[in-house]
Amino acid sequence: MNQVTHVTQVTQPRQPGRLGTGIGWRPEIADAVERMPGIDWVEAVAENLCPGHLPESLLRLRERGVTVVPHGVSLGLGGADRPDEARLTALAERAEALGSPLVTEHIAFVRAGGPLTASPLLEAGHLLPVPRTRDALDVLCENVRIAQAALPVPLAVENIAALISWPGEEMTEGQFLYDLxxxxxxxxxxxxxxLHTNHVNRGEDPARALDELPVEAIAYVHVAGGFERDGVWHDSHAHPVPRPVLDILADLASRVTPPGVLLERDDNFPEPGELEREVDAIQETLGRATGPREAVSLSRYGAGDLSRCGAGDAPVVDAGPARQRVGLSQAALLSALVAGTPAPEGFDRVRLGVQARALAAKRADVVAKVAPELPEILAAGYRPAFLAYAQGHPMGGGYRRDALDFAEHLLLGGGPEDADARRALREWWLERSGPVPRSSRPAVRLARATRRVLLRHGG
Known part of the structure; x- marks a missing residue:
């Protein structure tokens, strides 16, 4: 018999209304966003914000009455483990610091392994899809309710793009989201x-997904661009929004007027005028699709309303037995993607290869941003060297640790060949891997031992 637990959702103090038109705030386009007309709200990556030292640009936007929503990317609500308390606390602190009406995260897993599966803990460095099974749904629901109880404002979760499909799925995306x-x-x-990405890559009909999901529960909508290569659509957030994506937006808007719509752009930023034209295209699409119907407001789905449709004291199945089953399957998949172990049964091996290369490329891109000195030191050799390193070295401690481990790997291997680059890389590594808190003495011993090896070999 399944064990049943009761979880009471905390009362949320802020009841947001309509958000309107928004754009993803990024440091590279902060000035352009501040000057952009018609922007009612912005979304910022939560992990890139420090509550005590918010960017001046965001503070100025807040002073003007522009809403700021923190968008988390590392919680891993679809993972087999319960949400990390420290990550939840950090997300809550950012919502409080920004006075946000809600926070958002993803229906995805970003790490796997560890004590639950008695296997090495691996980091994906990116969002990976959860299987649409009852086990995965039980785990996700319990994780969502844990997050809801820890956050001071309502939570919204995002459907993700995927290059791969899980074998043996029991629900469509729309059914999975409806039950969630x-x-x-x-x-x-x-x-x-x-939705467009999954249409190209997995043959899923966006209209069917919209038919099945509860559109009245939508907090807001993302719109972004990508590109197609060899029949695979890559959700890059670095290219213009294509017409098929706007067509799906029009279909959604013909069913319900979303409380907010936001343009996402994460890289390869165009001139401000081009960003404004993309926002205009989104607004024109909405205008043609909606007509005079009354817009759905977030306040219609405040905590009180939602508690009466399943978010309050409704019993939920304890996900404990399902967690290990989900954990084992996710660990096997992630190990195949980042550690080169055999592909789990039922997966398309070609698509797994595409996904593995995409994960490695993203690692290289993010490490280059976290540690911009590395591509400067290594020049054209940075990317091929990092991709070769990534094949046999899964990420286990975040991107900053990844940058240090990559540099150490090169130095211990005698590289780079250029003496000046090797000297600069050694100085960079020694400076950043220096003394750490006494609580991390094993790391200190490792750093000292590695220094002795490097100095002995003149690396």
């Missing part, structure tokens, strides 16, 4: 670009 909302009362952040 029904059981937790969580809001939805619907990314129409991700």
């Amino acid at each position: 909302v029904d059981r937790t009362g969580v809001r939805l952040l619907i990314d129409v670009a991700n």
Whole structure:
């Protein structure tokens, strides 16, 4: 017999209304966003913000009455483990610091392994899809409810793009999202670009997904661009929004007027005028699709309303037995993607190869941003060297640790060949891997031992 637990959702103090038109705030386009007309709100990556030292640009936007929503990327609500308390606390602190009406995360797993599966803990460095099974749904629902109880404002979760499909799935995406909302009362952040990605890569019909999901639970909508290569759509957030994505937005808007719509752009930023034209295209699409119907407001789906449709004291199945089953399957998949172990049965090996290369490329890109000195020191040799390193060295401690481990790997291997580059890389590594808190003495011993090896070999 399944064990049943009761979780009471905390009362949320802020009841947001309509968000309107927004754009993803990024440091590279902060000035352009501040000057952009018609922007009602912005979304910022939560992990890139420090509550005590918020960027001046965001503070100025807040002073003007522009809403700021923190968007998390590392919680891993779809993972087999319960949400990390420290990550939840950090997300809550950012919501409080920004005075945000809600916070958002993803229906995805980002790490796997560890004590639950008695295997090495691996980091994906990116969002990976959860299987649409009842086990995965039980785990996700419990994780969402844990997050809801820890956050001071409502939570909305986003559907993600995927290059791969899980074998043996039991539900469509729309059915999976419908059941998630029904059981937790969580809001939805619907990314129409991700619906398009899954249409190209997995043959899933965006219209069917919209037919099945509870559109009245939508908190807001993402719109973004990508590109197609060899029949695979890559959700890059670095290219213009294509017409098929706008068509899906129009279809959604013909069913319900979303409380907010936001343009996402994470890289390869165009001139401000081009960003404004993309926002205009989104607004024109909405204008043609909606007409005079009354817009759905977030306040219609405040905590009180949602608690009456499943987010309050409704019993939920304890996900304990399912966690290990989900954990084992996720660990096997992630190990195949980042550690080169055999592909789990039932997966398309060609697509797994595409996904593995995409993960490695993203690692290289993010490490280059976290540690911009590395591509400067290594020049054209940075990317091939990092991709070769990534094949046999899964990420286990975040991108900053990844940058240090990559540099150490090169130095211990005698590289780079250029003496000046080797000297600069050694100085960079020694400076950043220096003394750490006494609580990390093993790391200190490792750093000292590695220094002795490097100095002995003149690396």
